[in-house]
Amino acid sequence: MKKTKTDILILGSGIAGLSLAIKASSLGKVSVVTKAACSESNTRLAQGGIACVWDEQDNFLKHIEDTLTAGAGHCKREAVELMVKTAPQRIQELAELGVPFTSSGSKKFELGREGGHSHNRILHIDDQSGMAIENVLIEKARSITNIEFFEYHFAAGLLKDENNKCTGAVVLDTKNTEMHLFNSKVTVLATGGAGQVYEQTTNPLIATGDGYAMASLAGAKLKDMEFVQFHPTSLFHPQANGFLISEALRGFGAELVLPDGTMFMKKYHKLGSLAPRDIVSRSIFTEMKKHQIPCVYLDATSHKSEELLKKFPSIYKMCFQLGIDISEELIPVVPSAHYMCGGVLADLNGLTSIENLFAIGEVSCTGVHGANRLASNSLLEGLVFADQAFKYIRKNRTELFAVNASDPCIDYPYLDKQADKREIEYLKSDLRKMMWEKVGITRNTKELIVAKSIIEESENRIANWLSKNTLNEDLLSLRNMVITSKIIIESTLKRKESMGTHFIEEKKILYKNDQILA
Numbered sequence: 001m002k003k004t005k006t007d008i009l010i011l012g013s014g015i016a017g018l019s020l021a022i023k024a025s026s027l028g029k030v031s032v033v034t035k036a037a038c039s040e041s042n043t044r045l046a047q048g049g050i051a052c053v054w055d056e057q058d059n060f061l062k063h064i065e066d067t068l069t070a071g072a073g074h075c076k077r078e079a080v081e082l083m084v085k086t087a088p089q090r091i092q093e094l095a096e097l098g099v100p101f102t103s104s105g106s107k108k109f110e111l112g113r114e115g116g117h118s119h120n121r122i123l124h125i126d127d128q129s130g131m132a133i134e135n136v137l138i139e140k141a142r143s144i145t146n147i148e149f150f151e152y153h154f155a156a157g158l159l160k161d162e163n164n165k166c167t168g169a170v171v172l173d174t175k176n177t178e179m180h181l182f183n184s185k186v187t188v189l190a191t192g193g194a195g196q197v198y199e200q201t202t203n204p205l206i207a208t209g210d211g212y213a214m215a216s217l218a219g220a221k222l223k224d225m226e227f228v229q230f231h232p233t234s235l236f237h238p239q240a241n242g243f244l245i246s247e248a249l250r251g252f253g254a255e256l257v258l259p260d261g262t263m264f265m266k267k268y269h270k271l272g273s274l275a276p277r278d279i280v281s282r283s284i285f286t287e288m289k290k291h292q293i294p295c296v297y298l299d300a301t302s303h304k305s306e307e308l309l310k311k312f313p314s315i316y317k318m319c320f321q322l323g324i325d326i327s328e329e330l331i332p333v334v335p336s337a338h339y340m341c342g343g344v345l346a347d348l349n350g351l352t353s354i355e356n357l358f359a360i361g362e363v364s365c366t367g368v369h370g371a372n373r374l375a376s377n378s379l380l381e382g383l384v385f386a387d388q389a390f391k392y393i394r395k396n397r398t399e400l401f402a403v404n405a406s407d408p409c410i411d412y413p414y415l416d417k418q419a420d421k422r423e424i425e426y427l428k429s430d431l432r433k434m435m436w437e438k439v440g441i442t443r444n445t446k447e448l449i450v451a452k453s454i455i456e457e458s459e460n461r462i463a464n465w466l467s468k469n470t471l472n473e474d475l476l477s478l479r480n481m482v483i484t485s486k487i488i489i490e491s492t493l494k495r496k497e498s499m500g501t502h503f504i505e506e507k508k509i510l511y512k513n514d515q516i517l518a
Ligand SMILES: Cc1cc2nc3c(=O)[nH]c(=O)nc-3n(C[C@H](O)[C@H](O)[C@H](O)COP(=O)(O)OP(=O)(O)OC[C@H]3O[C@@H](n4cnc5c(N)ncnc54)[C@H](O)[C@@H]3O)c2cc1C
Pocket: 011, 012, 013, 014, 015, 016, 017, 033, 034, 035, 036, 038, 039, 040, 041, 042, 043, 044, 045, 046, 047, 048, 049, 050, 051, 129, 130, 153, 154, 155, 156, 190, 191, 192, 193, 202, 203, 204, 206, 210, 211, 244, 338, 339, 360, 361, 362, 363, 375, 376, 377, 378, 379, 380, 382
């Protein structure tokens, strides 16, 4: 077994992991462990951009209020204020690193608008914001000698000492099929979300909830896992792989319509197609059920093709490749699992309930998103809390680095690549279908109880399998998906009232105002 001693071990190479790695490299040796190629992440897929108060007409209070409103009164105000007020500094740092934010005319940065925002405040890089940010961060991190990358390294479990302090992680080197033990002074979960536990998702294959599972197995507290955000508009096409049609297109005037072109969103909310995401997703779902249709449509045909191509090049090109000219035809869309609002409980410094273990970015629950995330607040959360964690580690380095990073005595099973891939894929697909049907956009207690018993059966089956079979990435990611799903189901069952993204069918009233039909 390979062994690496490091000061700061970062699991994950999205915006949260990379931005912390770059800063933390001034404090010691940093190891970035990531399960696929470095760029493979949710971050890379982000289209819309990053929310930040930048315009003189806008102010912090408005961004704070918008975030709290979207979060359905469940956000931690302190965390929201911290995020909103420090956003301009973090954006400035990104710009200084070379992130080419789109500018407009005399204005330094062009500011887009997305659902739930009362002002234009979305900084973006055309419609490929995440890709541009990820590329700049990777380039910068790779240029720093204190940072070492371990690509195709799958973190399997966290290590703790006898004082319950985190001392590193057990990792599978999936290219060389060998175990790799990382002993670290500080360990950071930056493993992103869990969209892959659902049949319909905008998330890439890496998003199997590994961080939630590892944290839970290590005994860390998790919070708000019932709040799964479903993006209202992913492209409905067999070859689209959950490709996202950004809210920015609706911000630009595209309207949600039925197959005959009838608009329907004003029935559900005064902001129409730009209502908060949970309301739009549920409204679409209701219309699909009512009209027995597999999808609804986005109508962007009031714009010329040159305009759409310039503003939304990747959406335009993707649809065009699939035979849809969005300047002339309606775009078929369905809601899809998109973002985990809850996660590993972390304080304002990213510190979890386990000493020396931090959680930042989507895997964490800082309280910023409450019951529903406001659009384009998640890249920002990753940046802001990576910075918070950096400052905390810098300030408390002596104490944190005093952890005893000695080798634990664990007998690791032999790693075998040949374990049954097909059966694992089959189980994953069953799980994803079950989560979509029983723990999806609308929920009811009866179905949730059935889901719980199915997941417990899967858990037993996997435990049995793990005891007989050898460890490998496929089996571990299935285990993580099952553990994460179980946590989602259990949290969902505990939340009796509808709130934000969590909608219980048997209670008919979602919000007290009468703009919403439940
Ligand atoms: C299609 C799409 C569009 C989006 N658009 C926006 C937007 O416009 N604005 C916005 O603010 N947010 C957007 N989001 C959400 C946002 O992209 C994510 O919440 C954010 O990028 C999460 O960043 P992160 O660093 O926490 O995780 P990620 O970027 O997902 O990175 C997680 C990393 O952890 C690694 N990893 C996972 N498990 C393991 C393991 N076991 N071992 C080792 N490595 C592991 C992954 O390989 C990856 O490198 C969008 C999301 C999607 C899917």
